[in-house]
Amino acid sequence: MAALTPTADGADTAPAGPKDVSRRGGSPAARPARARRGRPRVWRGAVLGLAGVYFLVPLLASFVFTVHVSGQGVNFDAYTGIFSADGFGRSLLLSLGLAAATIVLSLLIAVPAMVAVRLGAPRLRPVVEIVCMLPLVVPPIALVSGLQSVLKWGPDHLATTPLYQTFLAVQNQSFPLVLVFAYVVLALPFVYRSLDAGLRAVDVTTLVEAARNCGASMPYTLWRVILPNLRSSLAGAAFLTLALVLGEYTIAALLGYEPFAVWIVTISGDQAQMSVAVSLLSLLIAWALLLVLSRAGARADSGAGVSGGPASRVSGPDASGASATAPAPRTAPAPGAAAPLPAPSGKE
């Protein structure tokens, strides 16, 4: 999950490992290593081949299922009918809206907290980490059972207070804020890990001190220095949240709302083919989104070099040594890479 970020970072360094060994052909250790390479290749092919079969067959079979009816030949009615299906647009829009709100809210609360913890409140760091990780301990079904009792209890006991209106507002049928709150809770662990990986790669303290020494205000620093450096992990967090919200069924179904995943189940009763077709499409859309976002992340990484430029120039007058730290973090996250400076915050 959080590996989205390492994916991009580690991709070019990993093949270097085996290559290093083979290039040093003269050393006595290299020859047995090369001799042994024949076996792993067979083993690797078998593992990857079997994995490929297991992961591709359900996708292919689903596709066949949606286009082929025995005795009637092949047709694409299951796909063409989706857009005119009752409830499709409504449920999809609701899911997308919920996802957007969840992404915005989760980043709005997580980013300041995590930057603050790095900057000046290291003692709160375990607190923030535990708070963000605790939702992993509470399964969605347990969360929704708690939410349901809160929603039941609230109107009964707070009927005379202004909070009553709040309870009604969060359960608004056309845009249930209660789902957004629940989804932010569910997304927190993933947002935390993605941002944590990004922050590990950036020396926040040095960047902020450099910017502050040059007279930048704190909000300006956060917006123009910290966030650009985090762009790929922000994108990763956003994608994970989007995927989570689009696929979420438990909470919405039990609270009685009908976003996308619930809608698929609703239609599966009398339109089995279409429900499978929509399932396949949702996977393809998720895949496309991930590709777009990882591209954007990669571009943001190279872009961070550009926007990191001013930052390192900023740090110039601060201390001669500090300017070297700005480019260093970009190489630091790759494990085993010989960075001039060690990962600034890898140590807990």
Next chain:
Amino acid sequence: MPSDTLPAAPGKPVPGAADGSRRRRRGSRSWLGTLPLLVFAAVCFGLPVGFVVYGALTTDQGGATHATGANLSTSLHGAYLGSLTGSVELSALTALIGCVLGMLIAQAVVTSRRGALRESVLTASGVLANFGGVPLAFAFVATLGISGVVTQIAHLGSAGWSLYSFPGLVVIYLYFLIPLMVLVSVPALDGLRPQWREAAQNAGATTGQFWRHVGIPVLAPTLLGGFVLLFGSAFAAYATAAALVGGSVPLVTLKIADALSGNVQVGQENVALALSADMIVIAGLVMAVYLPLQRRSTRWLH
């Protein structure tokens, strides 16, 4: 001997020791940044969980609320207990299989020198690990269900195969658990530095010895942590099973949903809350193992 190389390898100076005083001065205000997160978590997470615990320990009788252990003991007897153990068994088995297979795939990817393969496997894993829930259930219905494509081609139905059963759920759960394990273990396997292997080889160690004395000990926290993470994912999964088996396999999540929606008996909400509390305890124990393990593995691998 190979283990002698371990302590020296991740040698890192302590960062930020010099500017500690400056950091402390600024600390007076910057904790404010954590406030929105903490308040949100208290209201939207703490409150519902508090209600779960409160509801599990009390019962409503004619408007008066009594503290009682009855809900909890009901949740630990009969069909409810069966659903708990069913969930634990399913999660443990799928996590174990997923751990081993995921690690194998990750190792195959890491040792392969093709960047494109690595990238596509990781991208696919990122998508598939999130491909749980309803769409996954329906994809498998189309594949291995009663009228599924593979079921019909291979005549699995007459061979006694049923997707709507314990083995069926294992096959489905692995579909998102294995990619999750791949994502967890690739960074760890990357962190196994080639120098360690070279050092072991120079000292005359075989591949087996390298793995036994260096590889596995360094990876052990990741492996265990991955197992625990997979267990948690499988344990909490509801949508897949709900869309699929609808009750033919006893799972605690299905039981909670039934009790919440009043399908079984009126007034079972508090038993549902007690079952939820049971789940939280089990998942909490599991995570109490996971987090320290993760910290241990980051010590070596970053």
